[in-house]
Structures are given as structure tokens and as C-alpha cells.
Amino acid sequence: xxxxxxxxxxxxxxxxxxxxxxxxxxxxxxxxxxxxxxxxxxxxxxxxxxxxxxxxxxxxxxxxxxxxxxxxxxxxxxxxxxxxxxxxxxxxxxxxxxxxxxxxxxxxxxxxxxxxxxxxxxxxxxxxxxxxxxxxxxxxxxxxxxxxxxxxxxxxxxxxxxxxxxxxxxxxxxxxxxxxxxxxxxxxxxxxxxxxxxxxxxxxxxxxxxxxxxxxxxxxxxxxxxxxxxxxxxxxxxxxxxxxxxxxxxxxxxxxxxxxxxxxxxxxxxxxxxxxxxxx
Amino acid sequence: xxxxxxxxxxxxxxxxxxxxxxxxxxxxxxxxxxxxxxxxxxxxxxxxxxxxxxxxxxxxxxxxxxxxxxxxxxxxxxxxxxxxxxxxxxxxxxxxxxxxxxxxxxxxxxxxxxxxxxxxxxxxxxxxxxxxxxxxxxxxxxxxxxxxxxxxxxxxxxxxxxxxxxxxxxxxxxxxxxxxxxxxxxxxxxxxxxxxxxxxxxxxxxxxxxxxxxxxxxxxxxxxxxxxxxxxxxxxxxxxxxxxxxxxxxxxxxxxxxxxxxxxxxxxxxxxxxxxxxxx
Numbered sequence: 065x066x067x068x069x070x071x072x073x074x075x076x077x078x079x080x081x082x083x084x085x086x087x088x089x090x091x092x093x094x095x096x097x098x099x100x101x102x103x104x105x106x107x108x109x110x111x112x113x114x115x116x117x118x119x120x121x122x123x124x125x126x127x128x129x130x131x132x133x134x135x136x137x138x139x140x141x142x143x144x145x146x147x148x149x150x151x152x153x154x155x156x157x158x159x160x161x162x163x164x165x166x167x168x169x170x171x172x173x174x175x176x177x178x179x180x181x182x183x184x185x186x187x188x189x190x191x192x193x194x195x196x197x198x199x200x201x202x203x204x205x206x207x208x209x210x211x212x213x214x215x216x217x218x219x220x221x222x223x224x225x226x227x228x229x230x231x232x233x234x235x236x237x238x239x240x241x242x243x244x245x246x247x248x249x250x251x252x253x254x255x256x257x258x259x260x261x262x263x264x265x266x267x268x269x270x271x272x273x274x275x276x277x278x279x280x281x282x283x284x285x286x287x288x289x290x291x292x293x294x295x296x297x298x299x300x301x302x303x304x305x306x307x308x309x310x311x312x313x314x315x316x317x318x319x320x321x322x323x324x325x326x327x328x329x330x331x332x333x334x335x336x337x338x339x340x341x342x343x344x
Numbered sequence: 345x346x347x348x349x350x351x352x353x354x355x356x357x358x359x360x361x362x363x364x365x366x367x368x369x370x371x372x373x374x375x376x377x378x379x380x381x382x383x384x385x386x387x388x389x390x391x392x393x394x395x396x397x398x399x400x401x402x403x404x405x406x407x408x409x410x411x412x413x414x415x416x417x418x419x420x421x422x423x424x425x426x427x428x429x430x431x432x433x434x435x436x437x438x439x440x441x442x443x444x445x446x447x448x449x450x451x452x453x454x455x456x457x458x459x460x461x462x463x464x465x466x467x468x469x470x471x472x473x474x475x476x477x478x479x480x481x482x483x484x485x486x487x488x489x490x491x492x493x494x495x496x497x498x499x500x501x502x503x504x505x506x507x508x509x510x511x512x513x514x515x516x517x518x519x520x521x522x523x524x525x526x527x528x529x530x531x532x533x534x535x536x537x538x539x540x541x542x543x544x545x546x547x548x549x550x551x552x553x554x555x556x557x558x559x560x561x562x563x564x565x566x567x568x569x570x571x572x573x574x575x576x577x578x579x580x581x582x583x584x585x586x587x588x589x590x591x592x593x594x595x596x597x598x599x600x601x602x603x604x605x606x607x608x609x610x611x612x613x614x615x616x617x618x619x620x621x622x623x624x
Contacts, residue, residue, distance in 0.1 A: 111391055198516050205515050222523035226516030228508075235485050236478050236506035243502035243523055250528050 079262060084289040084307040085135055092311060102129070109138050109162055117143050124150050131318035133311075138162040151321035153314045158201035159332060167317045167331040171305050173200065173259070174207035176337040179303050180257045180285040181215050187283050189255030192219040193244050195267065196259045198226025223253060227263055237263070241270040245282075258286040264297050290338070306338045359542060364569040364587040365415055372591060382409070389418050389442055397423050404430050411598035413591075418442040431601035433594045438481035439612060447597045447611040451585050453480065453539070454487035456617040459583050460537045460565040461495050467563050469535025472499040473524050475547065476539045478506025503533060507543055517543070521550040525562075538566040544577050570618070586618045 089101050104120045107113035121143060123129050131151040138154050139147060144164060153167045177194075184192055194212065196205065212219040225240055245252060258267050264286055268278055278284050279299030288302035296302060313333055320326050369381050384400045387393035401423060403409050412432040419427060424444060432446050439448045457474075464472055474492065476485065492499040505520055525532060538547050544566055548558055558564050559579030568582035576582060593613055600606050 196516075202515070209515070221519050222526055224519050225523070226519075235482070235489070236476075239501050239504050239506075240520075243505070246502055246529070248530050249526070 080289050080292075080294050081307070082135065083293040084291055085311070087291050087293055088308045088311045091308065092315075106137060108136070109140075112137075112140050114140075121146050131322065133314045133318070138164045151318045153317050155310060155314065158199075158204070160201045160203060166329050167321075167326070167333060169310060169313055169317075169333045169335060172334040172336050173204050174211060175334075176287060176303050176305070177208045177257065177259070178211050179337055180287075181211065181219070183285050183301055183303070184255035184257070184283055185215070185217055187255070189283050190217045191223075191251045191253050192217060192255040192257065193223035193225075193253035194219065194257045194259070195225055195227050195263060198228045218251060227260070229260070229262055237266045238270045238273065241267065242274060245271070245274055245276055254282055256282050256284045258284060258300075261286045261288055261294075261302070264300065268297065268299075303337050305335055309338075310335055360569050360572075360574050361587070362415065363573040364571055365591070367571050367573055368588040368591045371588065372595075386417060388416070389420075392417075392420050394420075401426050411602065413594045413598070418444045431598045433597050435590060435594065438479075438484070440481050440483060446609050447601075447606070447613060449590060449593055449597075449613045449615060452614040452616050453484050454491060455614075456567060456583050456585075457488045457537065457539070458491050459617055460567075461491065461499070463565050463581055463583070464535035464537070464563055465495070465497055467535070469563050470497045471503075471531045471533050472497060472535040472537065473503035473505075473533035474499065474537040474539070475505055475507050475543060478508045498531060507540070509540070509542055517546045518550045518553065521547065522554060525551070525554055525556060534562055536562050536564045538564060538580075541566045541568055541574075541582070544580065548577065548579075583617050585615055589618075590615055 093099060093101065102123070104116050105113060106116045106120065117140060120129075120132070124132070124147065129150075132153075134152060134154045134156075136156060138144075138156065139152070141163070151166075153169060154162065154164050155169045156162050159168045159170065181192065192212075192215075194208075196208065209221065209224065212221075212224060223244060225244065227237060227240070256267075258264055264284075267284075271278060271282065276282055277299070278297075283301070284299065285301045285303060286297075288296065288304045290304045290306045290308070313335070317326070317331065317333070321329070373379060373381065382403070384396050385393060386396045386400065397420065400409075400412070404412070404427065410431070412430070414432060414434045414436075416435060418424075418434050418436065419432070421443070433449060434442065434444050434446055435449045436442050439450065461472065472492075472495075474488075476488065489501065489504065492501075492504060503524060505524065507517060507520070536547075538544055544564075547564075551558060551562065556562055557579070558577075563581070564579065565581045565583060566577075568576065568584050570584045570586045570588070593615070597606070597611065597613070601609075
């Protein structure tokens with residue numbers, strides 16, 4: 065019996081990671097009918113739903129749960145204290161900002177970026193612009209800037225810009241892309257990395273307004289999760305993370321914890337990107 | 345007896361509005377020793393401190409408070425229901441995003457922007473860039489874009505960009521300014537509006553790295569609150585909001601509510617910018 069805690073901040077369908085995770089859990093249950101999963105919609109780290117955390121703690125303390133998977137959230141410190149030796153893992157984008165004394169599974173965004181650059185270069189791009197999630201950790205951002213700096217084509221810092229889902233309005237997406245793709249420059253980007261696929265609709269809309277055709281004047285590569293749960297965008301290439309592997313690693317870590325094999329709980333596990341699109 | 349509720353999210357000193365507000369409250373108490381103020385550190389609208397709201401409700405219901413001033417926050421809906429006919433006002437930046445049935449005092453950011461553009465134009469600027477708070481309301485942003493479009497000098501949309509204090513890392517401030525001020529353009533901005541003075545240190549640092557001297561190659565105008573509670577930046581002009589007027593308006597509205605003179609509670613009061621720097 066294994067039961068994940070899931071952040072409930074993002075409404076179903078609005079972020080592909082949550083939908084893909086639900087999908088691989090359904091697959092897991094089909095293969096291992098003895099295992100069951102319980103969802104807790106605990107909100108985000110910034111805005112926790114305390115009543116739901118309370119329900120989770122109560123279930124954990126009554127022995128109803130074998131362990132917990134925290135998807136893009138971290139138990140509030142008060143909950144962490146109450147969990148004591150209860151096994152849990154965190155699937156996050158930035159351990160450095162999210163304090164917890166448990167295994168942490170992160171996506172290797174730097175390696176993904178390297179692959180995305182390689183893909184664009186192999187398609188002939190020589191002037192590459194990048195739109196990153198601006199709330200990623202500083203460490204990841206610095207690693208990405210470093211890869212950009214060392215790449216054999218033109219990928220200057222002024223073409224590496226931050227966007228975010230929570231604050232930035234479409235207004236500013238438009239203006240930012242108009243500035244990045246201004247023809248009033250010696251070079252104009254012919255390749256674009258859109259790190260978060262959730263930005264794609266706004267980015268494609270802005271490019272359309274500027275008369276720039278994705279896949280023609282500019283090659284675009286973005287990030288996706290496997291299994292693919294949302295129709296993919298024409299004119300865009302994707303680099304994927306396999307979410308079934310994330311679930312398998314999380315469950316493996318919980319089992320090792322329960323078996324007393326996790327001497328140091330502060331394990332950092334990096335999930336590499338995969339372009340194995342034959343999955344499913 | 346008048347007691348304001350104050351959002352406690354921003355640490356003292358990190359935002360000049362909170363510090364200026366505390367200052368004008370001290371002045372008020374000096375002039376009107378019969379009035380006293382009680383602070384409640386209730387967090388932000390997104391992350392409310394429910395225990396502090398509880399303390400506030402309890403004090404309000406026991407008749408200890410004459411009214412409340414919500415500074416950059418709004419009572420959670422549950423608290424609003426419990427307040428019933430208790431007089432309160434909200435000082436906000438975006439009524440449209442913050443639901444409440446009480447008078448709302450907003451800063452006239454569009455009028456401030458118009459004054460800032462005029463100031464830059466009067467100093468000879470012909471190519472003006474703008475850094476806005478990207479979590480302002482859409483209505484305010486559209487009003488500002490409209491003013492920019494109609495102004496007699498060059499202030500294109502691609503030079504109007506969003507920044508925010510909560511998410512964007514210094515990394516992206518740097519890259520954004522490098523792109524905006526790239527010499528690889530037909531025109532380079534010679535004027536810059538920095539809407540939020542809290543961005544100034546990062547902006548000036550980035551300009552310095554680019555070899556652009558504020559006040560010389562680029563004239564900068566920013567926003568400030570009166571009284572000035574933080575040393576001002578050399579090479580920067582300021583457009584001010586008088587916070588003593590904000591407090592006086594808030595108290596006036598509470599008195600009218602208590603006197604039964606507020607038939608419609610959904611009053612929207614706009615505070616105009618002031619350049620009367622002789623205050624204090």
C-alpha cells in the first residue's frame with residue numbers, strides 16, 4: 065500500500081506534469097493491483113491547504129499510509145515535525161528553496177537544456193533564444209547560462225529571459241517576444257527554447273502576431289512529459305521526462321526507507337531527460 | 345480610536361510604502377493624541393496569517409476597534425463574512441483581483457506614468473523604455489500602454505517590460521536590461537521609467553555592468569512615497585504619492601461609514617501622484 069500526496073494548487077489539466085503523474089499511477093495500479101494510492105490536495109508550498117495536511121497527518125499517524133510522494137510541494141515544517149519517521153519523498157524543481165529532510169527527486173533541467181540546444185543546432189539554428197521559468201533555482205539557472213555560454217552558436221545572455229505562469233500577464237509575454245525577435249538587430253533568433261510547455265500557447269500567439277512562423281523562421285523546442293496527455297503543438301519539437309521513471313524511483317526510495325536502508329535521507333536524485341518517444 | 349490592519353508579508357524596511365505608512369501614523373497620533381492604532385501582521389492576500397486575522401476578528405467583535413485599514417491586503421472571504429457591518433477600507437493596487445465590498449483606495453499609476461513620461465520628455469528624452477510591476481491589474485497596464493502609444497516620443501511596446509519582486513531573479517533583470525539597452529538597435533533608450541522603486545538597486549546594478557551611467561546616457565524616473573524613508577538614489581528622479589493623504593482619506597471613509605453616510609460601499613478612490621516634495 066503506497067499513497068502519494070499531491071499538490072492541489074494546479075487545476076487538473078492545466079499542467080501536464082500532474083496529469084502525466086495521475087496517468088502513470090493508473091498504470092502502476094493496473095500492473096500491481098495490491099498497491100493503492102490516495103490523493104491529498106494539499107495546495108502549494110506557498111499556499112498550503114492546512115485542513116488537507118491535517119487529514120493526511122491523521123491518516124499517516126493511524127497507519128493507513130505506507131509512505132507519501134509530494135509532487136511539486138513540500139510538507140510545511142510543522143507537518144514535517146509531526147511526520148517524524150514516516151517515509152516520504154519530494155518531487156521538486158528546487159530543493160535549495162524547499163527545506164526538507166527526505167529524498168528529493170529533481171528533473172535535470174540543465175541536461176534537458178543541453179539536449180534542446182543540440183537539437184536546434186542539428187536543425188541548422190545559429191542564433192538561439194531561450195525562455196526559462198523564472199522561479200527555478202539559481203543553481204539550475206547558472207548551470208543553464210553556463211551551457212549557453214559554451215555552446216558553439218550564438219546564444220547571448222540578452223536572449224535568455226525569464227517568464228512565469230503565476231505573475232506575468234500575456235501583455236508582457238508579447239512585449240518580451242517582440243523585443244527578442246525585433247528585426248532591428250544584427251541577428252534575429254532562428255531557434256527558441258521554451259523551457260515550460262505551459263508557455264507555448266502564449267509564445268506561439270505572440271510569434272504569430274509578429275508574423276514569425278514556428279518551424280519555419282524559427283525552430284522551437286520545448287519540454288514535455290511522457291506519457292503525452294495533451295495534444296502537442298505543430299511546429300514544435302519536444303524533449304521529454306519519463307514520468308513512469310519518476311514514480312518508480314519515488315516508490316523505490318520509499319521502500320528503501322521502510323526497509324531501513326536509507327541511512328542518509330538527504331538523497332538528491334536527478335531524473336535525466338529522455339527522448340524515447342516510443343513509450344506507450 | 346482608529347486601528348489599522350497591516351499586511352505583515354513585507355519585512356519592515358523592505359518596501360517603502362509600509363515604512364511611509366507607519367511614519368504618517370506616528371505623525372497622526374502626535375497631532376491627535378486621542379486616536380490610537382493597532383497593527384495586525386496578517387500576511388498577504390495570497391498567504392494570509394489566519395491566527396492574526398482571528399485575533400483581529402476577536403478584537404473587532406469585542407468592540408475594541410473603530411475600523412480597519414487594510415494595507416495592500418484584503419480580508420479573506422471568511423473574515424469578510426464575519427466582519428458584517430464593521431467599517432474597513434482597502435488600500436490596494438488592483439481591486440479587480442481582490443474581491444471586497446468596502447471602499448477601495450488605489451494609487452493612480454496611469455497618471456503617475458503620464459507625469460513620469462512628461463518629466464523624461466522635458467529633460468530631452470526621445471526614446472523611452474519602461475519597467476512595470478508585472479502583477480498590476482490588466483486595466484492599469486492597458487491604460488499605461490495607451491498613454492505610451494499616444495506620447496509624442498518613441499516608447500514602443502517592446503520597450504515596456506514587466507518585472508516582479510517575488511519571482512524574477514536578478515539574473516533575469518540583468519538579461520532583460522541587456523536586451524532593452526542593446527546597442528545593436530537603431531535606437532537605444534535614453535529615458536527609463538522604473539515603476540517600482542524596489543527594482544532600482546537591481547536596475548542600476550545592471551546598467552552599471554552595461555557601462556550606462558544613470559542621469560547621463562539614460563535619464564531615470566521612478567516612484568517614491570512621501571515621506572521619504574529610504575535614502576534616494578543619485579541620478580534618479582522620483583514621482584511621489586503622499587501617504588499622509590492616503591491615511592487621511594482612509595480615516596475619512598471610515599468615519600463616513602460609521603456615521604451611516606456610506607450608502608454604497610463600493611467606492612473607488614484614486615490617489616493622484618504629487619510632486620510636492622516640500623512635505624516635511
